[in-house]
Amino acid sequence: MSSQEKRVAVSLISSLIVLALYIYYGAGLHNSGALDGPEASHLVGRSAFIMIGAGIVVSIVIHILFTIVHTVATGEQAGEDSADERDKLIELKAMQIAFVTFSFGFMALLGVMAFGDIGPYLVTLLTIACLYGASILSDCIKLVLYRRGF
């Protein structure tokens, strides 16, 4: 596994953990009815900031653990490989697909908001979840492209 693949795997694992925690938290807010109360905007804004912070911390912790396990298992020192042209093309391709996915998700949420009876705060939470979902899809595509060669 190259260092670029390792980075993608770390990003994927941390995104999955953070998204799972966020969905759990968001579902809790929704079920308790807090999103209908006067504190809804504060709760949504706070949860987004907490998620960003938690994402960074989880990513750092997993990166450290992954590096230790990889070094112990393979005996290879973590290299400082910079991205080459193939890495950049894979990144671009994955980003394009993630952008399209997020756009469709966002449009679907707007549609639900326009024609359904869903509150704006829940839509905000779902939009953030959709953003993370697109990021996870992007990482999955990168891993597939790295495994296939391109």
Added chain:
Amino acid sequence: MKKGQISNNVRRLRFENHEMTQQQLAKAVGVSRQTIVAIEKCKYSPSLELAFLIAHTFNTPLGDVFSFCMEKKVTCANPS
């Protein structure tokens, strides 16, 4: 745009150049070993700059390293 197939002789040239490893070639041209593997398997077509760099490393003209064919189903020159 019409599509063709780019094949290459990178693997053969490596062996003709003192059995150069993929890692050594990758280091010489400044890419990862995985990129060299992908080029050899014809799964990735390098940029013009990288193609020239590879040819320069082997001290050979670009046309001896890479070749282009308009036919769609052409097998790679050096399938691994």
